[in-house]
Amino acid sequence: MKQKITIKTIAKELGVSTSTVSKALKDSHEISIETKEKIQAYANLYNYKPNHLALQLRNQKTKVIGVILPKIVHHFFSTVIKGIEDGANAKGYNIMVCFSNESYKKEVETLKVLSNGSVDGIIVSIASETLENKDFNHFKGLVSEEIPLVLFDRVVDDILCDKVVVDDVGAGYKATKHLLDNGRKKIALITTPKHVNVGTLRRQGYEKALIEEYIKADENIIVEIDEEANIKEQIRKVFIQEIDGVFAVNEIYAAKAMRVAKEKGLKVPQDLSVIGFTDGLISEYSSPSITTIAQHGFTMGKQAVELLIERIEKESETFKPKKIVISSDLKLRESTKPSS
Amino acid sequence: MKQKITIKTIAKELGVSTSTVSKALKDSHEISIETKEKIQAYANLYNYKPNHLALQLRNQKTKVIGVILPKIVHHFFSTVIKGIEDGANAKGYNIMVCFSNESYKKEVETLKVLSNGSVDGIIVSIASETLENKDFNHFKGLVSEEIPLVLFDRVVDDILCDKVVVDDVGAGYKATKHLLDNGRKKIALITTPKHVNVGTLRRQGYEKALIEEYIKADENIIVEIDEEANIKEQIRKVFIQEIDGVFAVNEIYAAKAMRVAKEKGLKVPQDLSVIGFTDGLISEYSSPSITTIAQHGFTMGKQAVELLIERIEKESETFKPKKIVISSDLKLRESTKPSS
DNA sequence: AAAAGTCACGAAAACGGTTTCGTGTTAACA
DNA sequence: TGTTAACACGAAACCGTTTTCGTGACTTTT
Numbered sequence: 001m002k003q004k005i006t007i008k009t010i011a012k013e014l015g016v017s018t019s020t021v022s023k024a025l026k027d028s029h030e031i032s033i034e035t036k037e038k039i040q041a042y043a044n045l046y047n048y049k050p051n052h053l054a055l056q057l058r059n060q061k062t063k064v065i066g067v068i069l070p071k072i073v074h075h076f077f078s079t080v081i082k083g084i085e086d087g088a089n090a091k092g093y094n095i096m097v098c099f100s101n102e103s104y105k106k107e108v109e110t111l112k113v114l115s116n117g118s119v120d121g122i123i124v125s126i127a128s129e130t131l132e133n134k135d136f137n138h139f140k141g142l143v144s145e146e147i148p149l150v151l152f153d154r155v156v157d158d159i160l161c162d163k164v165v166v167d168d169v170g171a172g173y174k175a176t177k178h179l180l181d182n183g184r185k186k187i188a189l190i191t192t193p194k195h196v197n198v199g200t201l202r203r204q205g206y207e208k209a210l211i212e213e214y215i216k217a218d219e220n221i222i223v224e225i226d227e228e229a230n231i232k233e234q235i236r237k238v239f240i241q242e243i244d245g246v247f248a249v250n251e252i253y254a255a256k257a258m259r260v261a262k263e264k265g266l267k268v269p270q271d272l273s274v275i276g277f278t279d280g281l282i283s284e285y286s287s288p289s290i291t292t293i294a295q296h297g298f299t300m301g302k303q304a305v306e307l308l309i310e311r312i313e314k315e316s317e318t319f320k321p322k323k324i325v326i327s328s329d330l331k332l333r334e335s336t337k338p339s340s
Numbered sequence: 341m342k343q344k345i346t347i348k349t350i351a352k353e354l355g356v357s358t359s360t361v362s363k364a365l366k367d368s369h370e371i372s373i374e375t376k377e378k379i380q381a382y383a384n385l386y387n388y389k390p391n392h393l394a395l396q397l398r399n400q401k402t403k404v405i406g407v408i409l410p411k412i413v414h415h416f417f418s419t420v421i422k423g424i425e426d427g428a429n430a431k432g433y434n435i436m437v438c439f440s441n442e443s444y445k446k447e448v449e450t451l452k453v454l455s456n457g458s459v460d461g462i463i464v465s466i467a468s469e470t471l472e473n474k475d476f477n478h479f480k481g482l483v484s485e486e487i488p489l490v491l492f493d494r495v496v497d498d499i500l501c502d503k504v505v506v507d508d509v510g511a512g513y514k515a516t517k518h519l520l521d522n523g524r525k526k527i528a529l530i531t532t533p534k535h536v537n538v539g540t541l542r543r544q545g546y547e548k549a550l551i552e553e554y555i556k557a558d559e560n561i562i563v564e565i566d567e568e569a570n571i572k573e574q575i576r577k578v579f580i581q582e583i584d585g586v587f588a589v590n591e592i593y594a595a596k597a598m599r600v601a602k603e604k605g606l607k608v609p610q611d612l613s614v615i616g617f618t619d620g621l622i623s624e625y626s627s628p629s630i631t632t633i634a635q636h637g638f639t640m641g642k643q644a645v646e647l648l649i650e651r652i653e654k655e656s657e658t659f660k661p662k663k664i665v666i667s668s669d670l671k672l673r674e675s676t677k678p679s680s
Numbered sequence: 681a682a683a684a685g686t687c688a689c690g691a692a693a694a695c696g697g698t699t700t701c702g703t704g705t706t707a708a709c710a
Numbered sequence: 711t712g713t714t715a716a717c718a719c720g721a722a723a724c725c726g727t728t729t730t731c732g733t734g735a736c737t738t739t740t
Contacts, residue, residue, distance in 0.1 A: 006695095006697080008696075016719075018696085018697080018720090020718085022697065022699085026698090035719085051397075051457045053393060053402070053457050054397060054696035054697040055698085056393050058699095072425075073419050078412045078414070085412075094436055096437075097436060098435075116389050118404075255625040280627045282622060286627060357691075359689075360688085371685080372688060375688080375689085392728070393727095394725075396693045457696095510717085685738070687736080690731105691731090703719090704719090707716080708713100710711100710714095
């Protein structure tokens with residue numbers, strides 16, 4: 001990189017002190033108009049830009065927010081990033097994005113790098129491996145260092161920090177209720193392993209809705225997908241039973257379930273209603289299009305970053321963790337059209 | 341944030357100088373073993389972490405790479421990010437991600453922020469508005485400041501920097517050829533406005549393939565989509581003509597074209613073959629699934645970042661811009677299954 | 681016993697800015 | 711004419727770290 005022009009260069013070149021240059025560039029009243037004009041003209045001419053690092057060091061703040069996500073090639077998370085970036089930008093912050101790839105080790109490392117002063121605060125959605133391990137000491141360390149931290153979507157209660165979540169239980173309930181209202185009785189649930197708590201919460205909603213209709217949850221039509229293995233194969237198992245509805249906790253599972261249904265000669269939505277989660281492109285463009293629970297990733301990201309910035313900027317106040325719950329909406333599409 | 345422990349704190353507390361502490365923490369031979377042990381123990385106990393900002397200022401490098409993308413909620417770009425992050429991480433860099441939202445103004449601003457010393461180099465895919473304006477002075481400014489810059493996918497030739505692109509002409513050719521090989525003759529092209537040069541290049545490939553078969557490109561079955569207006573409506577126009585193939589320059593257009601075909605009672609792939617671009621989730625999960633040109637976003641991102649880091653780390657050598665061309669593959673799916 | 685070398689550490693500059701607190705000069709005032 | 715205030719600028723400290731170059735106290739060599 002070319003040698004950058006600094007305040008020192010200007011000072012030397014113009015025969016004044018660095019303080020004078022600094023003040024002149026800030027239009028301070030302490031400096032005479034002629035001097036100011038001279039300095040500003042020179043700075044302009046040579047395209048002077050103040051060095052961010054120096055300012056950050058002096059001000060002890062970076063105006064950067066760290067973000068750690070489990071993955072990025074994923075509609076929900078990319079939407080959240082967008083929300084975070086938007087919110088951050090509006091307040092003059094930039095974001096530094098990292099990925100844990102669902103790995104505990106990478107999450108710990110990334111957290112360490114980010115907490116070395118490179119960022120003013122951190123937003124995280126926890127890796128699934130970490131959720132499985134239940135080892136949250138790296139987060140607790142952050143909290144005790146009082147580095148502002150906001151968790152979203154995949155959160156755990158015993159980390160004392162701000163959180164933004166969707167009402168997963170409510171959403172699971174809403175989805176299941178919708179199927180029941182369509183006259184479906186044997187509703188399969190395609191979910192994640194138990195340690196991914198959002199899956200567990202959505203399942204609670206599912207069970208709650210069933211109980212209200214005096215239907216007993218049937219373990220045979222519930223499957224917890226192991227992402228390492230063949231997903232479709234696992235889904236086929238629930239189709240051995242006779243079912244008339246499917247609630248999948250994400251849109252990929254929903255799409256795969258529709259494929260399996262097709263194999264079995266079941267017509268969606270006539271024979272089978274399908275509902276997914278996360279309103280992504282698959283749901284929109286598959287055919288038939290899939291009814292989903294919209295998670296409002298953009299809103300989540302934006303709320304998370306606003307919470308974080310608030311925490312960063314007024315740290316004087318006594319700390320009391322906040323939890324924001326984003327409500328989710330049912331987005332009706334073809335896969336649950338009532339057979340008229 | 342809590343008051344962080346610094347080298348000064350340690351020095352004062354232990355009654356030694358900061359230089360001693362610094363050296364002790366680096367296990368320098370200049371320091372006696374007892375002193376080292378004492379200092380290291382203290383540092384460990386109080387969880388000392390060197391301040392990144394100070395190091396960055398001193399070393400004049402941040403180990404951060406800036407990335408500016410037109411958008412994120414998009415399969416291709418999120419895949420590229422993944423590639424960039426992966427490659428960067430492997431070399432000890434982090435990434436700072438920003439979005440231009442296809443806006444010229446935002447691109448200029450973002451570039452300004454990043455070039456203030458916050459990053460060691462920048463990777464960009466140009467905003468469509470900028471491509472339309474043809475105003476590239478902000479990039480040329482970067483180049484003349486000798487800030488390492490790599491452009492990818494949406495590039496322009498007269499910016500003198502490294503570039504990573506897909507072979508768009510070849511890909512367009514490959515896609516069209518595939519349709520022709522399936523016996524299709526009247527192939528519609530659904531593309532972007534001319535200023536988005538990837539669209540234009542893919543069109544060249546399309547025309548080349550047609551010419552080889554002595555087919556004249558027919559303006560009536562080519563549509564340049566204006567994203568502001570109703571996309572489906574625009575696609576319907578080409579269906580007024582009798583067509584038996586569709587080449588869409590991205591997967592959204594391909595999916596929408598299939599919807600229109602359905603409206604018109606055309607069966608895919610029996611009556612109509614459809615081929616898209618970007619191997620995303622829509623192509624994979626739509627039904628019928630869509631044959632596409634896989635763009636290898638991950639590879640692009642990785643190559644781009646490797647090129648950039650090389651440029652950053654050995655800047656001694658004389659500058660000669662490199663251009664890496666990534667070849668693209670045809671991913672066969674249901675939408676172009678030969679009618680047997 | 682003088683010269684040289686080793687050891688263990690400290691002082692100070694440097695990275696690029698901001699900011700507080702002088703200070704010398706001039707002008708206004710008593 | 712002496713005091714004071716305003717003006718325009720500079721010196722120096724500071725943010726946290728690294729690194730070069732001393733330097734004083736011993737030890738070894740001749």
